[in-house]
Amino acid sequence: MFSVTVRNHVMVAHSLPGEVFGPAQRLHGATYAVEATFRGPELDGHGMLVDIGAAAEVLKGVLADLDYRNLDDLPEFAGVTTTTEVVARHVTDRLCERVRAGVPAGTDRVSLVSVVLHESPTAAAGYERAP
Numbered sequence: 001m002f003s004v005t006v007r008n009h010v011m012v013a014h015s016l017p018g019e020v021f022g023p024a025q026r027l028h029g030a031t032y033a034v035e036a037t038f039r040g041p042e043l044d045g046h047g048m049l050v051d052i053g054a055a056a057e058v059l060k061g062v063l064a065d066l067d068y069r070n071l072d073d074l075p076e077f078a079g080v081t082t083t084t085e086v087v088a089r090h091v092t093d094r095l096c097e098r099v100r101a102g103v104p105a106g107t108d109r110v111s112l113v114s115v116v117l118h119e120s121p122t123a124a125a126g127y128e129r130a131p
Helices: 019-025 053-066 083-099
Strands: 002-014 028-040 113-121 123-129
Touching: 002 053, 028 053, 028 083, 053 083, 083 113, 083 123
Parallel strands: none
Antiparallel strands: 002 028, 028 113, 113 123
8 A cells, every 4th residue: 555644833822621530621722734645555657655745735724724713613623522533524524525526636646644732742643444
């Protein structure tokens, strides 16, 4: 299985309702280092799974919808606790939509999309699925 991984970051605000979240119940900021990996069994005639530059632009576009936003105010997160895992699933789902639409080029060879959000140097959460 081949893979192409691109990285970026996103800065958001949110609150996590529920006593289990302690002080994170209050509105706070988070900066996630985001890693997106595209996997597939075959390369094209140029020896590529997907173009790394194009994949980086697709990730940048998906994250732009969240960057400097309060997730509590976004309709797609209404009634949802925006844990790191939930945000990772959201980013993965948006990337899979792009892959199904053929963006970036070559995504017909992509069989798995994986996203990891690093919330600190020592903690991360992720989600992966087939497009």
